[in-house]
Amino acid sequence: MKAQPLDVTSSPPYAVPLRWFALAPPMLALAGLLLLFEGPTAMLSRWTPAALALTHLTALGFMGSVMLGALVQVLPVLAGAAWPQAMFRWTLLPAAWGAGVLLLAASFLWPNPALTAAAAIMLAGTLAVFLLLAFLALASARNPAGGDLRRALAGLALTALLGLGLLAQREGLWLADHSAWVSWHVASAWSVWGVGLVAAIAYAVVPMFQLTPPYPERFRARWGKALWLLPLAVGVGVAFGGEAAAGTAVLGALLLVPPFAVQTLQLQASSKRPRHDATWKLWRMAMVSTLAAPLAVLLAAGGVLSPWWAGVTVFWGGFTAVICGMWVKILPFLTWLHLQQRPDRQDFPPTMLRITPEAQANRLWQGHVIAAGLLLAGLIFPEPLMRLAGLAVIVCAAQMGRILWLAVRTYRRWPQTAQAQVEVPPSTTSPG
Amino acid sequence: MSTITTLFTRDHRRADEDFAAVEAALLTGPLASALDAWETLEAELQHHFLTEEEALFPAFETATGMSGGPTEAMRLEHTQMRELFAPLAAAIEAGETESVRDLLETLLVMLQQHNMKEENVLYPLCDQALAAAQREAITRRLAATSS
Numbered sequence: 001m002k003a004q005p006l007d008v009t010s011s012p013p014y015a016v017p018l019r020w021f022a023l024a025p026p027m028l029a030l031a032g033l034l035l036l037f038e039g040p041t042a043m044l045s046r047w048t049p050a051a052l053a054l055t056h057l058t059a060l061g062f063m064g065s066v067m068l069g070a071l072v073q074v075l076p077v078l079a080g081a082a083w084p085q086a087m088f089r090w091t092l093l094p095a096a097w098g099a100g101v102l103l104l105a106a107s108f109l110w111p112n113p114a115l116t117a118a119a120a121i122m123l124a125g126t127l128a129v130f131l132l133l134a135f136l137a138l139a140s141a142r143n144p145a146g147g148d149l150r151r152a153l154a155g156l157a158l159t160a161l162l163g164l165g166l167l168a169q170r171e172g173l174w175l176a177d178h179s180a181w182v183s184w185h186v187a188s189a190w191s192v193w194g195v196g197l198v199a200a201i202a203y204a205v206v207p208m209f210q211l212t213p214p215y216p217e218r219f220r221a222r223w224g225k226a227l228w229l230l231p232l233a234v235g236v237g238v239a240f241g242g243e244a245a246a247g248t249a250v251l252g253a254l255l256l257v258p259p260f261a262v263q264t265l266q267l268q269a270s271s272k273r274p275r276h277d278a279t280w281k282l283w284r285m286a287m288v289s290t291l292a293a294p295l296a297v298l299l300a301a302g303g304v305l306s307p308w309w310a311g312v313t314v315f316w317g318g319f320t321a322v323i324c325g326m327w328v329k330i331l332p333f334l335t336w337l338h339l340q341q342r343p344d345r346q347d348f349p350p351t352m353l354r355i356t357p358e359a360q361a362n363r364l365w366q367g368h369v370i371a372a373g374l375l376l377a378g379l380i381f382p383e384p385l386m387r388l389a390g391l392a393v394i395v396c397a398a399q400m401g402r403i404l405w406l407a408v409r410t411y412r413r414w415p416q417t418a419q420a421q422v423e424v425p426p427s428t429t430s431p432g
Numbered sequence: 433m434s435t436i437t438t439l440f441t442r443d444h445r446r447a448d449e450d451f452a453a454v455e456a457a458l459l460t461g462p463l464a465s466a467l468d469a470w471e472t473l474e475a476e477l478q479h480h481f482l483t484e485e486e487a488l489f490p491a492f493e494t495a496t497g498m499s500g501g502p503t504e505a506m507r508l509e510h511t512q513m514r515e516l517f518a519p520l521a522a523a524i525e526a527g528e529t530e531s532v533r534d535l536l537e538t539l540l541v542m543l544q545q546h547n548m549k550e551e552n553v554l555y556p557l558c559d560q561a562l563a564a565a566q567r568e569a570i571t572r573r574l575a576a577t578s579s
Contacts, residue, residue, distance in 0.1 A: 010505075077545055080502075080553030143552045208544035211448050272452035274459050333541045340512050348519065352541065353534035 010082040012072050014338040014411060018404075019094040020069025021331070024323070025401035027061030027101065032397055035390030040382035046307045052108040058315050059189065060123070061101040065094065066323050067197055068130060071149070073334070075134065078204055079141035079149055087133045097126045113171050120167050127160050144217075148200035148224055155192030158231060162188060179242035187249040188231040190314060191257065195290065196227060198322055199260050202283075206264060209329060210280055211272040215263060223259055230256050250301045253294040261290040278361040282325030282368065289317025312375045316368075320396075324368050327400055328361035331407040339414055355410050360403055367396040436488065436562070437555040439571045440480075444547045447476050451540060458524075458532060466532075467524050474517055477543075481510045483574045488558060491570060495561040502554050509546045513539060 034042070034054050042050035075081040087093075100122030107115035134153050138146050162185035168174045169181065207214050230252035237248035264287045268280070296310040332355035339349035371392035378386030450473040457466040489503040516539045523531040559567065 077549055078552060080549065143556065145552055204548055208548065209541070211452050211540075272448065274452070274456045329541065333538070333545075336538055337512075337542070340515070341508075348515070351516075351534045351538040353530070353537055358533075 010076040012076075012083065012088055014334060015091075016088050017069040017073040017334070018408065019091065020065050020072065020097075021327075021404060023065035023094055023098045023101075024062050025397045025404065027057055027065060027098070028320075028397035028400065029394050030105070031057040031062060032390045032393030035393060036387050037390070039378065039386030039390050043306070043308055043379070043382050043386060046311070049108045049111070051308075053105040055311065055315075056108065057101065057105050058320075060104065061098070063194070063315075063319050063323065064101070065097065066327075067194075068097070069094075070201065070326070070330075071134060071153075071197075073330070074201060074204075075137050075149065078200070079138060079143060079146040081137040081141045081146065081149075083137045084133050087137075090129070093126055093129060096122055100126060111170075116167055116171055120164055124160065124164055127156070131157055144220060145200065145204065148196070148203065148220075151224055151228065152193060152197035152200050155188060155194075155196050155228075155231070159185060159189040159193045177238065177242050177245075180238040180245035183242065183245040183249045184231065184234045184238050187234045187252065191227050191230045191253070194319060195257060195260060196224060198286075198319070199224060201326075202260075202264060205326070205329075206267055206283065210268060210283075212267040212270055215267065219259070219263055223263075227256050246301060250294070250298050253297050257294050258291050261287040265291075277358070278365040279325040279329050281365055282321045285368070285372075286318050286321035286325065289313050289321065293318060306379060308379055309376075312372075312379065316372055316375055321368060324364050324396070324400070327403060328356055328364060331403060332356040335407040335411050339411060349414060350410055355407055356403055360399070360406065364396065364399045364403065367392065367399050371396050435555075436558045436567055436571065437551065439574060440484075440488075440555055441547075441551050443476075443480050443574060444551065447473065447480065447543070450476050451536075451543075455536065458529070458536075463524070463527055467521070470521060470524050474521070477513070477517075480574070481514070483570070485510065487570045487573050491562055491566050492554075492558050495566075496557075502549075502557070506546070506550065506554060509542070513542055513546070516542070 031054050034050055034057065038050035038054075042048050042054060045051065046055075072083070072087060075083060100119055103115055103119035103122060107119050131153060135150070138150050138153075141149075162181060165174070165176070166178070166181055166185055169176055169178050203215050203220055206212055230249070233248045233252050234245050237245035265284070268284060268287070271280070273280075293310060293313045296305060296313045299305040300307040300310045329352075332352040335355050336349060336352055339345075342349075371389060374385055374389035374392045378389040450469070454466060454469040454473055457469040461469075485507060489507065493499045493503055516535055520532065520535045520539065523535060562570075
């Protein structure tokens, strides 16, 4: 049965987004391990098996898991969308996703048609279910947030289809200009899926957490649609070969990505909050990186810089910073919210900074900055700095894991009802 | 034309200003000014919540026949936020800076996600469901003592 918009049963139970989030720290740690052991070798080209495995462990395993978990949580809040209850009941969906990512990474490191096929089936199957449920949930959402989220999900679908096409090409099932298709896949993943989803969430959380003015309506209405010109133009470029596709991707990124970063930085500058916390700093870093990334892509296309510069700027400087910034807010908030909604509660539950103390959030921010510095320095002196960067990434993953563990431990230990709350939508029972 | 969405959203933004004033007073001013700023914000929020609970939500429920849906969820969240008010006032009075920051942070996130749901979903539904005269009366009540 489908809930009404904002119905108390439309909020996911505590465990549902957390199952997705729980995949992120180990996936990031695996990426760090790969960098620690293979870093300098992996960097010889963007096509090395280790580079491909690293990219997908980060993009799908780390970022993808958090982004899908965030979608589970925000669809009801941002768009008033009510998930079909299947999304809350099918608890194996995140596990299938995690297994698919590991199989894919393994298929890059140890090429094998069976591994590739298994990865493709697991990832495509999970995404097909997720996207179907998400589009069903959003079917009745008529507000701008619903449109933003639909576009981001369409971007994910396009990226996934292109990724499947690339796997088919790798296994020789289909012949095409591989590098042109990679440009299309990357352009779609970065723009309409990645930046598109970050923007859809930023429209809500930047004004919300940082007390800034809202994003201008006109910007919001036009930019998200204009961003689709990037994968569409690259798609046309594919017909003219690899160089045309790559050139179109660079030009599109230079023109279409920076406006969002500039707009966000402008809004952040007018924040009414007198103190800047870790979330504010991490968002700032993410937007500066998003502004710098198209330039890095241009220099990489011109052969001036290694494509790894663009990779570090986009993945670590941009997306990982946003994810870390949200991690330290959303986990304590969800924990407090669900504790407060426990039936028969008598005590006042621990509030956000007791669940995630500011010192823990600051540690994650500092760890992120150190890792960013080492990753960039490692591009100049790969041995030994890229290995050290891998270590710093593992430390960040451990800190994210610690923050998650602190939240879950608080949730489980807080003395209240003996009955486990994990599978029960907490809002179905009012505290009175 | 003034709508529920426009005027209630404007009231949310006014509360944001008041919230920032509490944070600024805590950082720079004496304790008394922080307490004054908090009392202003609390009064603003209480008035807003009461206008919704006593005027807007019942009108919406009558017009749509939806009594257990979005309005129930919003009432529940009002209760959750009100529960933070007394500990916050006590912590400000006692000068417990860490506790105040903690409670303010929790209230801010709770308040903002609540506002988002109202602005994106509930207020537009109210604008569709209510007659112009009803909307006028409700927004007049909101304006009556909210400044």
